[in-house]
Amino acid sequence: MDVKKIAVIGSGLMGSGIAYVSAWNGFEVTMVDINQDLVDKGMERLRTDVMTGIDKGKMSITQAEGLMSRLSGSVDAEAAVKDADLVIEAIFENMEVKKEVFAKIDSAAPAHCILATNTSSLSIDELASATSRPDKFIGMHYFSPVPAMKLLEIVLGDKTSADTINVAKAVGEKQGKKTVLAKNSPGFIVNRLLMPVMREAILMLERGDATKEEIDTAMVSVGKAPAGPFSLADFVGLDITFNAMSTLYREIGDCFKPPETLAKLVESGAIGMKSKKGFYDYAADDAEPEEPKGADSEWIVERLNMPAIREAMILIDDEIANKEDINMAMKLGASWPMGPFEMADRYGLDRCREFIGKLESELGECYSVPKSLK
Ligand SMILES: NC(=O)c1ccc[n+]([C@@H]2O[C@H](COP(=O)([O-])OP(=O)(O)OC[C@H]3O[C@@H](n4cnc5c(N)ncnc54)[C@H](O)[C@@H]3O)[C@@H](O)[C@H]2O)c1
Structure with a gap:
């Protein structure tokens, strides 16, 4: 027609x-x-x-x-x-x-x-x-x-x-x-892959692995992303990020549960740039960055890329989309410098299996090695 x-x-x-x-x-x-x-x-x-x-x-x-x-x-x-x-x-x-x-x-x-x-x-x-x-x-x-x-x-x-x-x-x-x-599946491609990165970044912050400034800087300078996850969430709106993550939590389960830090910010009305406060404070000129934790930038980027690669592989395992479309969706819809399968190729599948396997043994089933990587 x-x-x-x-x-x-x-x-x-x-x-x-x-x-x-x-x-x-x-x-x-x-x-x-x-x-x-x-x-x-x-x-x-x-x-x-x-x-x-x-x-x-x-x-x-x-x-x-x-x-x-x-x-x-x-x-x-x-x-x-x-x-x-x-x-x-x-x-x-x-x-x-x-x-x-x-x-x-x-x-x-x-x-x-x-x-x-x-x-x-x-x-x-x-x-x-x-x-x-x-x-x-x-x-x-x-x-x-x-x-x-x-x-x-x-x-x-x-x-x-x-x-x-x-x-x-x-x-x-x-x-x-x-x-x-x-x-038809929760979050389709782009939100489904963006949310694990966002969630992991907040969990890293909560665990004290790195500061938000360290994470954002690493993702831009080493990861070549146009913005780090915290600046991006503040720009998009923490309410919108929270809703997108809550949908995945409701439809897929606990592995997408919005972290407490995000829920509390939204509850307090700190929803990002539009309210002048989110993860960062846009009203105070003299806001001090948090004391650095000394986290290695290469490690931060790999630690955030792996959950995205894992989620992309689950989309393949569940026959939701193909590799080419997933790579293109993340580059055009989220401005990622590389698609997740291009990242996986760069790290090598053995490295992905080893990294994700280690996360699984330390942090449990939300980090399980996807079928196609086994
Ligand atoms: N905002 C985004 O970034 C974004 C991105 C992708 C998809 N979406 C989706 O697009 C849709 C619209 O989002 P938006 O951001 O444009 O919202 P919006 O609030 O800017 O616009 C919604 C419009 O729909 C009108 N409307 C409501 N009921 C109607 C009806 N019965 N008949 C005709 N018009 C009606 C409202 O008056 C309003 O003007 C939502 O489903 C949203 O999830 C939004």
């Missing part, structure tokens, strides 16, 4: 970004929200992206006019989907609300229309169950900010058809994204 018209439900941060990359790449788009004020806000956000495009010389005035002419706003979801080929939902992260919206859209959309959700954490199969077309239901998980981030995780439900996957891939590619496939 050749998608011409897309209805985007939700005109917030993600919805307006998805509408932007869609209209910019030639799709007819209607962006929907619950009232006119919110639609207008979404349009305003989108216009700011268009102005940025013009200012950076990426878009001419004529192209900007073309983009805007392909875009409309609406408060009537049923009318917006009635001639759509694809609906992309980007409303609040709430299962019941999303299911209600999908049931309504399902009865108003034409039979050929594909329904996609941008959920970060909810089950694609459960969302699909609210519709009469689970074969035409799929996850299209974009990353923020949508115009800049190159990755699109395409998430397959149990009943998603091959045609639906092909259409979602083709739309993503036309929107300028690199697409990776993941089966």
Whole structure:
């Protein structure tokens, strides 16, 4: 099927970004929200992206006019989907609300229309169950900010058809994204691999293995990451990190339990840069770094890379995604300098087996050696 018209439900941060990359790449788009004020806000956000495009010389005035002419706003979801080929939902992260919206859209959309959700954490199969077309239901998980981030995780439900996957891939590619496939599973690829690193970094801090400054510095200088885990979490928001980790804890189990330090910071309202305090204090100019523990930078990086390599191997063992897609997802979605399998190749599989085996004997089953490494 050749998608011409897309209805985007939700005109917030993600919805307006998805509408932007869609209209910019030639799709007819209607962006929907619950009232006119919110639609207008979404349009305003989108216009700011268009102005940025013009200012950076990426878009001419004529192209900007073309983009805007392909875009409309609406408060009537049923009318917006009635001639759509694809609906992309980007409303609040709430299962019941999303299911209600999908049931309504399902009865108003034409039979050929594909329904996609941008959920970060909810089950694609459960969302699909609210519709009469689970074969035409799929996850299209974009990353923020949508115009800049190159990755699109395409998430397959149990009943998603091959045609639906092909259409979602083709739309993503036309929107300028690199697409990776993941089966419906908690955290998909990127969050599933980011959370063990974040969690391990906090546990290292709690055990007194290293200070947050030592960990962040090591990950940037030796690990070549764009930011260390603590600065990154403060930037993303500790509330968002906590929620992502809690989802994995709920769905997978204790090995993803959010550490107490993180829970306490969130509880106290210290949720990162947006509240001027998270792991670091952004209000105090004279905040003193903690007394260094003298931890070796090479060791810190290896100690944080190994749990990510282990988790990536579990995704392979459980047939959730393939190696190439996992490597690409982490490089594009998390700006890692290398994919986890590229790291594993660099360390050598014997070294990975030995390192993870030692962690398992010291710290227990959350560090068990994955099947494919045995
Ligand atoms: N923010 C991120 O970094 C990010 C990244 C990937 C995925 N997501 C997912 O994208 C979705 C949206 O996130 P967001 O950050 O854009 O949220 P947001 O709060 O910025 O926007 C949500 C919008 O949906 C609208 N909405 C709520 N109910 C609606 C309904 N019934 N019909 C139409 N519109 C409705 C709200 O009014 C709001 O404008 C969530 O599922 C989230 O998990 C977010």
